[in-house]
Amino acid sequence: MCAVSLLIFFLGVEAGGFQLALLRIAVEFKLDSVAMGRLAAAQFVPIILTPLLIGGLSDRIGKRRVLIIFATVFIAGCLITSASGSAAVFALGIVVVGAGYSICESVSSALLSDVFDSNAEKYMNIAQGCFSMGAVIGPLAASFFISRCVLGWRMLFLACALGYILLIPLLLAVRVRGNRQAYSGRLPVRKLFSPIFSLLFLSILLYVGMENGLAFFLDSLFTHRLGASELSAAAISIFWLFMAISRFCFGMARRVSPWILTACFGASALFLTVLGLALRADLALLCCAVLGALCGPVWPSLVAMCAQEHPAHTGQATGMMSAGCGVGGVASPVLMGWLMNRASIGEAFVSLAALAVCGGVLVALSRRARRNAQPRI
Numbered sequence: 274m275c276a277v278s279l280l281i282f283f284l285g286v287e288a289g290g291f292q293l294a295l296l297r298i299a300v301e302f303k304l305d306s307v308a309m310g311r312l313a314a315a316q317f318v319p320i321i322l323t324p325l326l327i328g329g330l331s332d333r334i335g336k337r338r339v340l341i342i343f344a345t346v347f348i349a350g351c352l353i354t355s356a357s358g359s360a361a362v363f364a365l366g367i368v369v370v371g372a373g374y375s376i377c378e379s380v381s382s383a384l385l386s387d388v389f390d391s392n393a394e395k396y397m398n399i400a401q402g403c404f405s406m407g408a409v410i411g412p413l414a415a416s417f418f419i420s421r422c423v424l425g426w427r428m429l430f431l432a433c434a435l436g437y438i439l440l441i442p443l444l445l446a447v448r449v450r451g452n453r454q455a456y457s458g459r460l461p462v463r464k465l466f467s468p469i470f471s472l473l474f475l476s477i478l479l480y481v482g483m484e485n486g487l488a489f490f491l492d493s494l495f496t497h498r499l500g501a502s503e504l505s506a507a508a509i510s511i512f513w514l515f516m517a518i519s520r521f522c523f524g525m526a527r528r529v530s531p532w533i534l535t536a537c538f539g540a541s542a543l544f545l546t547v548l549g550l551a552l553r554a555d556l557a558l559l560c561c562a563v564l565g566a567l568c569g570p571v572w573p574s575l576v577a578m579c580a581q582e583h584p585a586h587t588g589q590a591t592g593m594m595s596a597g598c599g600v601g602g603v604a605s606p607v608l609m610g611w612l613m614n615r616a617s618i619g620e621a622f623v624s625l626a627a628l629a630v631c632g633g634v635l636v637a638l639s640r641r642a643r644r645n646a647q648p649r650i
Contacts, residue, residue, distance in 0.1 A: 276440070276447050277381045278403040280340065283436040284374055285407025285513070286414065287351070287429070289488075291316070291367075292509050293412035294426035296492045297419055302360040306493070310610025312360065313489045316367045320375035320599030336384045336588060340377060341444050344437050347373025351434035355427040370430075371599075378404075379595035382573075383587040386580035397573035398524035405517030405569070409510045416506035465593060470582050472639035474597045476534075477575045479632035482601035483541065484568055486609045486625045487548075488512060490618065491561065494548075498618050501554040508558055512565040519569025529574040531640035537567045538633030542626040549622030571632075578639075 291313075299309040350369030357363035385396050411429070418428040466474070491509050496502040523529055541564055548560040576594050583590040605628075612621035 289408030289411025313606035317602030402520035408513035482605035515565030542629035
């Protein structure tokens with residue numbers, strides 16, 4: 274649990290730091306809002322494909338071995354990104370980062386499902402709380418590096434690479450003892466996508482689209498709409514801080530009801546609308562805090578539910594969920610950048626509320642499908 278939590282913590286540092294650094298990177302490489310959105314989306318392109326290819330492999334050869342390999346990929350991506358002198362090289366580096374990121378996150382989640390079985394949802398909330406704590410530190414660290422370090426935002430990626438370098442000996446030393454059902458061969462995709470799994474897959478796709486669109490463009494919102502660029506790092510960190518608190522709180526429960534997830538989606542739609550219309554920085558900061566708390570249990574609970582649908586293929590199931598995350602992560606920043614060019618940043622944020630509403634409806638339908646699938650006595 275300690276190794277997985279630290280692994281996910283540094284993913285959070287990279288995610289939160291990149292969200293703050295994105296606007297500075299765009300300014301350095303002279304990119305408009307559309308290109309900035311594409312740059313944010315670049316990290317999520319490999320998240321669509323890599324888990325589909327590797328998730329089943331981790332069920333077969335072992336998750337610890339796959340984690341070590343892709344931790345090295347993440348390190349390589351961070352080093353390329355930190356050395357980039359152009360947008361093209363940065364995009365290449367962030368794609369490599371995304372490949373390592375996606376496998377480390379999805380395989381870590383599958384590993385928790387194997388080890389903790391029926392308590393997996395609880396421990397995924399705790400581990401993702403560590404991700405959120407890393408994402409609290411990431412923007413603050415990026416802000417410090419940008420203002421105080423000669424390497425600027427590049428130092429953030431170097432710090433993440435160093436963290437993973439120090440973690441590899443721990444991964445080599447750890448021994449995994451789990452309760453996973455015996456591997457019985459790769460599950461055909463048509464069998465993987467049961468009605469329940471399909472609804473949860475679409476739910477996480479919409480959730481990640483909502484979360485990424487929000488987090489990657491908070492800096493732009495505070496800088497260009499609210500005229501409070503000095504609060505950008507605080508806004509992103511507050512979002513992730515309240516998400517961490519929420520995840521640790523839900524981590525004390527064995528399972529999160531789908532009704533709670535539906536309510537979280539619905540309330541998120543309301544506060545995204547308020548955030549998009551806000552003209553005061555203090556109101557926007559409050560919305561960031563509430564949205565962080567509402568988003569807290571959604572990702573780990575959806576992934577845990579999907580892993581439980583296929584207990585003998587947790588790597589493949591969580592890999593497929595990561596692919597859904599990748600689709601949402603690619604589409605949302607591009608859509609946000611396009612809307613900012615065509616309309617306004619406020620209207621772009623309001624559009625995210627529609628994703629939240631649809632996500633809530635899908636989770637409610639998944640609960641109904643699960644209830645109907647249970648044998649009647």
